[in-house]
Amino acid sequence: MTILLNNDGHWHARWRAAIETHMPGRAVVEFPDITNRASIDYALIWKHPPGDLEKYPNLKAVFSLGSGVDYLDAFPTLPEAPIFRLIDTNMAEDMALYTLYWTIHFQRLFGTYQTQQKQAKWARYPTPLAPDFKVSILGLGAIGSHIAKALARNGFDVSGWARSPKDITGVKCVYGKDALETILPKADVLICCLPFTKATYMSLDLAVLSKMKKGGAFINISRGAVVNEADLLTLLDSGHIGGAALDVFHAEPLPENSPFWSHPDVHVTPHMSGATNPDTAVQIISKEITDFENGIMPPYPYMREATCSREVKA
Numbered sequence: 317m318t319i320l321l322n323n324d325g326h327w328h329a330r331w332r333a334a335i336e337t338h339m340p341g342r343a344v345v346e347f348p349d350i351t352n353r354a355s356i357d358y359a360l361i362w363k364h365p366p367g368d369l370e371k372y373p374n375l376k377a378v379f380s381l382g383s384g385v386d387y388l389d390a391f392p393t394l395p396e397a398p399i400f401r402l403i404d405t406n407m408a409e410d411m412a413l414y415t416l417y418w419t420i421h422f423q424r425l426f427g428t429y430q431t432q433q434k435q436a437k438w439a440r441y442p443t444p445l446a447p448d449f450k451v452s453i454l455g456l457g458a459i460g461s462h463i464a465k466a467l468a469r470n471g472f473d474v475s476g477w478a479r480s481p482k483d484i485t486g487v488k489c490v491y492g493k494d495a496l497e498t499i500l501p502k503a504d505v506l507i508c509c510l511p512f513t514k515a516t517y518m519s520l521d522l523a524v525l526s527k528m529k530k531g532g533a534f535i536n537i538s539r540g541a542v543v544n545e546a547d548l549l550t551l552l553d554s555g556h557i558g559g560a561a562l563d564v565f566h567a568e569p570l571p572e573n574s575p576f577w578s579h580p581d582v583h584v585t586p587h588m589s590g591a592t593n594p595d596t597a598v599q600i601i602s603k604e605i606t607d608f609e610n611g612i613m614p615p616y617p618y619m620r621e622a623t624c625s626r627e628v629k630a
């Protein structure tokens with residue numbers, strides 16, 4: 317039984333070590349050093365070259381090493397073998413902590429205090445208690461729902477929006493296009509957890525983001541392509557959006573000349589809010605392969621454009 321490994325060429329030693337620990341007895345072949353394509357049963361991939369997965373005649377299943385699968389949407393063709401995306405609660409928890417950190421930053425005016433420290437200025441301001449501070453989350457999928465629960469557990473007033481109805485303890489869930497308009501004006505902080513698809517591409521533009529409450533903050537941990545960055549800058553410059561914590565961008569690495577780097581109300585992080593951990597990821601995939609071989613489907617099948625449910629068979 318042989319595993320094809322390609323984490324976009326990165327950290328292969330860490331992935332190989334995790335596979336050797338948690339999948340003993342399985343051989344690992346690192347892409348592109350493949351001598352026998354017919355020997356490959358499973359592929360663990362991230363940003364693999366389009367068209368390659370179709371070249372393994374005995375491929376049983378593909379496991380994407382991350383939750384965002386927009387790179388697969390860009391593949392012109394897909395293999396016959398089913399593809400599963402990785403949902404690791406450790407990663408979701410990391411992302412929840414990232415959003416909690418920035419939510420508290422905006423709630424408690426820590427940006428103002430950082431600026432005041434540079435001026436040796438001692439002044440304090442009243443701030444709302446967590447239950448009076450409204451957080452709206454766009455996207456209540458595997459990650460968005462985890463973030464919503466974590467913020468609610470920490471006492472914030474949390475609303476969430478998805479395409480379909482959801483029931484999450486402590487979270488006011490709304491769905492559908494019209495409902496988006498109802499949660500934007502309330503948000504002290506708006507958190508984007510939407511996937512990047514044709515439907516969401518640049519969907520957070522001037523028309524949508526200007527419906528946010530004046531002075532509200534924006535956190536993006538999903539994909540830069542979901543946001544119209546020029547419109548976001550316009551709203552930041554005018555003060556309509558009071559601050560932003562941005563982990564993801566249209567162009568990554570963020571170009572040196574991007575105005576986001578020096579904007580006084582923007583905090584940039586280098587796409588680090590939810591990194592895949594090889595050790596926990598391989599433990600999850602190992603169990604999913606065992607289940608798959610016993611006819612039990614892994615829980616998160618990749619669906620092209622997140623809309624088309626391909627039928628998946630073991």
Ligand SMILES: NC(=O)c1ccc[n+]([C@@H]2O[C@H](COP(=O)([O-])OP(=O)(O)OC[C@H]3O[C@@H](n4cnc5c(N)ncnc54)[C@H](OP(=O)(O)O)[C@@H]3O)[C@@H](O)[C@H]2O)c1
Pocket residue numbers: 382383384385454455456457458459460461477478479480481509510511512513515516537538539563564587588589590591621622
């Ligand atoms: N920054 C990082 O380090 C990092 C790490 C991991 C993931 N991510 C990003 O986070 C994103 C969200 O992850 P996830 O696992 O929570 O995604 P998911 O499980 O696919 O959930 C997507 C959510 O968005 C909603 N949605 C609204 N409009 C949609 C549309 N037009 N198309 C598809 N979904 C729509 C869905 O509604 P329904 O539930 O009603 O379908 C669902 O609630 C990923 O796609 C990835 O880009 C970033």
